[in-house]
Amino acid sequence: MTKKILFVASEAAPFVVTGGLGDVIGALPAAIMNKSDMDVRVVLPFYRDISENHMSEIEYVCYTYVSLGWRNQYSGIFRTKYKNVTFYFIDNEYYFKRDGCYGHFDDGERFAFFCKSVLEILPLIDFFPDIIHAHDWQSALVPIYLRTLFGDSENYRRIRTAFTIHNIEYQGKYDLSILGDVFSLSDYHGGIVEWNGCINLMKGAIEVCDKLLTVSPTYASEIFSPFYSHGLSPIIEKNSGKLGGILNGIDYETYNPKTDMSVFRQFDETTFENGKRENKLLLQHMFGLTQNADIPLIAVISRLVNHKGMDILAEAADRIISGGAQLAVLGTGDYNYEDFFYNLARRHPGMAYTELKFNPDTARKMYAASDIFLMPSKSEPCGLAQMIASRYGSVPIVRATGGLYDSIHDCSLGRGNGFTFSGYGSGDIIDAVNRAKTLYYDKENWRALVKEVMKTDFSWDKSAGHYINTYNSM
Ligand code: GLC
Numbered sequence: 121m122t123k124k125i126l127f128v129a130s131e132a133a134p135f136v137v138t139g140g141l142g143d144v145i146g147a148l149p150a151a152i153m154n155k156s157d158m159d160v161r162v163v164l165p166f167y168r169d170i171s172e173n174h175m176s177e178i179e180y181v182c183y184t185y186v187s188l189g190w191r192n193q194y195s196g197i198f199r200t201k202y203k204n205v206t207f208y209f210i211d212n213e214y215y216f217k218r219d220g221c222y223g224h225f226d227d228g229e230r231f232a233f234f235c236k237s238v239l240e241i242l243p244l245i246d247f248f249p250d251i252i253h254a255h256d257w258q259s260a261l262v263p264i265y266l267r268t269l270f271g272d273s274e275n276y277r278r279i280r281t282a283f284t285i286h287n288i289e290y291q292g293k294y295d296l297s298i299l300g301d302v303f304s305l306s307d308y309h310g311g312i313v314e315w316n317g318c319i320n321l322m323k324g325a326i327e328v329c330d331k332l333l334t335v336s337p338t339y340a341s342e343i344f345s346p347f348y349s350h351g352l353s354p355i356i357e358k359n360s361g362k363l364g365g366i367l368n369g370i371d372y373e374t375y376n377p378k379t380d381m382s383v384f385r386q387f388d389e390t391t392f393e394n395g396k397r398e399n400k401l402l403l404q405h406m407f408g409l410t411q412n413a414d415i416p417l418i419a420v421i422s423r424l425v426n427h428k429g430m431d432i433l434a435e436a437a438d439r440i441i442s443g444g445a446q447l448a449v450l451g452t453g454d455y456n457y458e459d460f461f462y463n464l465a466r467r468h469p470g471m472a473y474t475e476l477k478f479n480p481d482t483a484r485k486m487y488a489a490s491d492i493f494l495m496p497s498k499s500e501p502c503g504l505a506q507m508i509a510s511r512y513g514s515v516p517i518v519r520a521t522g523g524l525y526d527s528i529h530d531c532s533l534g535r536g537n538g539f540t541f542s543g544y545g546s547g548d549i550i551d552a553v554n555r556a557k558t559l560y561y562d563k564e565n566w567r568a569l570v571k572e573v574m575k576t577d578f579s580w581d582k583s584a585g586h587y588i589n590t591y592n593s594m
Contacts, residue, residue: 126340127162127251130258135170147371150203151580166209168217189301195237210237235261257292260325267328268309280594283329292321332363335502336523340365368502369580382484403489406475414443419490424453429496435546448473487512507578538575
């Protein structure tokens, strides 16, 4: 019998994307459906960004009222199909007709309403899934409500749950005093979500889900240690029997240098040499960098925050540039790093460029034009940028952690697809950059490496197979 799976998440491409989570939820369901007869559907909040930009494709289904603490709130249901996958949207203008997805004072209440609605609408959309797959803390209350508030009904009791941690740093922590008022949970159920004197939604989902997943095998083993777990290692330890890690992929249709209309010149595995050269000269021009195809161009596309390794990159940046490489940085983040990279570009005219924006179009131009893609993360659950960079022939230099460790292998050790380092210091970055530069000037071998990098298979196909096996085992 066809297995029915419902993904619950707070973002999905192409409707709304702020980070890797959105890319994954936009691509994985379709990849699973291509490879199996499973019926995978997705439910998201109906943010203003979605209703304004995608309304012509989306249809209204029906509405209901959902109780949350003392509230009783309207909950509308909308629907569309994308890549053959049905997407549902939960509408409530008070909660979701706002700027962006996150960062509002009442995010806990907004996502509690979303999670409760997801379970309430199942009879209305006539879809009782075999498995609900919830992602990150914003969806953590779905498995929790399923085992508490919805535990009496047979239709709900038979649903199995998977919960994926995309990043353990963001847990959804709230004051215990709002357990009943905001989260509709009684003191009797409080123990499920309580951790270190707070409500911790991610902790609750980890405890009650049937299958616990992270987005790479290495990250799944790293979160046992306090260095990576942000306080949850005892909970991971306790639930280790149901933990697994599956590496993400990227959407090979969306990220394809042969068809990407954002890049200056399209290219593929056979035409990359000229293609990348032209892209580089045009991007150097656009960024006001010295136009010279022989200068190695290093790209950084990242949130400018500590755990992405921006502290050690900031220490290394001046030396990387004075060593003869150009550095282009794209992203937003903490003020001190924005300030640093802004000034770096001013200090090194012609050799450094900084754009403090999340700009997908510029990002694609940078992937296509750069020779080297630098990702010095302190921790990285999976990371998608190193995969996109590879597809566009930009050789990754990564710190060997989490999904970076699982996806990039150092070419000095034989057949590899990039450069890696494991220490966490500016010297480690510089050493890796120097190794890459040495090979860069050895044109013949560099060409062979870029080819190898572009050939690495990061498509969803492989990972989708692992998800199908996991669902079948539940
Ligand atoms: C989070 C993680 C990132 C991962 C993404 C998708 O953003 O920080 O490493 O690639 O989720 O799973």
